Amino acid sequence: MYLATTPAAQIDAESIDNEFLFRHRFGFDANPSGRAEVIALKRQFQITDAEVISLRRSGLLSIKRTEVRIAPDRWVPMMGWFYLSIISIYLLPSLLVIAFGSAPLWKQYLGVISLGAIWLAAIWFVCKTHIHPWRLLKQVGALHVAGNSAV
Numbered sequence: 001m002y003l004a005t006t007p008a009a010q011i012d013a014e015s016i017d018n019e020f021l022f023r024h025r026f027g028f029d030a031n032p033s034g035r036a037e038v039i040a041l042k043r044q045f046q047i048t049d050a051e052v053i054s055l056r057r058s059g060l061l062s063i064k065r066t067e068v069r070i071a072p073d074r075w076v077p078m079m080g081w082f083y084l085s086i087i088s089i090y091l092l093p094s095l096l097v098i099a100f101g102s103a104p105l106w107k108q109y110l111g112v113i114s115l116g117a118i119w120l121a122a123i124w125f126v127c128k129t130h131i132h133p134w135r136l137l138k139q140v141g142a143l144h145v146a147g148n149s150a151v
Helices: 008-017 019-026 032-045 049-058 075-099 105-140
Strands: 061-063 068-070
Touching: 008 019, 008 032, 019 032, 019 049, 032 049, 032 061, 032 068, 049 061, 049 105, 075 105
Parallel strands: none
Antiparallel strands: 061 068
């Protein structure tokens, strides 16, 4: 309730001083200067707490002892598209084999639904961890800022 009713500027200031509040908001620990840099980065690019978490989990937000910086790596989205293509190449023929097989209809439906759910879950996960964080950096203009210098 506290986070929902307190102004964002006050929560940001308290997050710098309070490591437990910072960990609750962003899901990781940092020293006081690192916490201040994360808050400054969040304000500079006007991103949300969830987007900071997403950038960190994807590896596009580098958090070192002395600095926090956006570390855009083009391999992240390329590997995401590679994973999506491999998953699709593997699962789509399997779906076709099941759908046009000679098994009873209920088994075909069960197989198609199961593989379809696996395929959709894999697509969701890869997009969340590889493709969407890169698109976020493009949208906020972080790919063009100061040649990847520290924030």
